[in-house]
Amino acid sequence: MAYQHQLxxxxxxxxxxLKRVLAQDTGLEPGEQRLLFRGKEKDDxxxxHMAGIVEMSKLVLLEDPASKERKLERMNRxxxxxxIAAVGAAVGKLAAKVSSSETCVHASMKAAxxxxxxxxxxxxVQLLKSDSLEAEGEARLRRRFEVRRIQDMVETLDLLKARRNSYPFISSSSDAVSVTTQRETFESGLESPSAPRPKASSPPRITNNWELFD
Structure with missing residues (x-):
């Protein structure tokens, strides 16, 4: 994209x-500028007037390729x-959830x-973000750290899945109800242990006093 500056x-x-004046309008430092007049680059x-520049002369200002590349590298870094900082923050939050799931599994509590x-x-997802970065220096070391941390947590989750499926879990909040059954039978020939026993009747008394009627 081309811009025109009138000075x-x-x-x-x-x-x-002239470059120092242009730096105020363009934002390019003098060392980042290349000035061309009639197709030739001019020395600082x-x-x-010695180069033949008069009123309304036109010059071409280019950004130095090496400077442009350095800017791009700084921007990329x-x-x-x-x-990487955003990935680290997201992984930190996920680490807390992984730790919570690990605690539940080791405590024989159900983890879905x-x-x-x-x-x-x-x-x-965070691992893919890290792998897609072309980082250098400190950022590269930080990326390696986050990648390794993510891989360790994924391995932990795989172990938790295997452990969870290896034995049944007991819920921490039991809904079981203890029921005690007492049966009382009132069928013929059977008595309830708690039923009152009938009083024993006195046996009949037999006497030998007979009365005769003519």
Whole structure:
């Protein structure tokens, strides 16, 4: 994209002085500029009027390729550092959830398979973000650390899934109700242990006093 800048400077100024004026309008430092007049790049100590520049002359300003590349590298490093920092924050939150699931499994409490699967998927998303970065220096070391941390947590989740499926879990909140059954039978020939026993009747008394009737 091309831009036009209209400037007014003394004719005896040098191209280096012109670059310092242009830096205020373009944001490019003098060392990042290349000034061309009539297809030739001009040295900083060369004067404008000696190069044939007069009023309304046009010059071409280019950004130095090496400077542009350095800027791009700095931007990429900054972007990589921000992305790694975001990945680290997300992984830190997921680590707390993995630890909670691990505690539940080791305490023989039920941890849903869906929850373990979701955690694995979220960790893999962060792993892909880390792998796609082209980081250098400190950012590269941080990326390696986060990748290893994610891999360790994924391995932990795989072990938890295997452990969870290896034995039944007992819920910590038991809904079982203890029922005591007492049966009382009132069928013929059987008595209830708690039923009152009937009083024993006195046997009949037999006497030998007979009365005779003519």
């Amino acid at each position: 007014s400077v003394p004719a005896h100024s040098t191209f280096g002085e 100590d060369e004067r404008l 900054h972007q990589a550092s921000e992305t 398979d869906e929850e373990l699967a979701d955690l694995t998927e979220l960790l893999m």
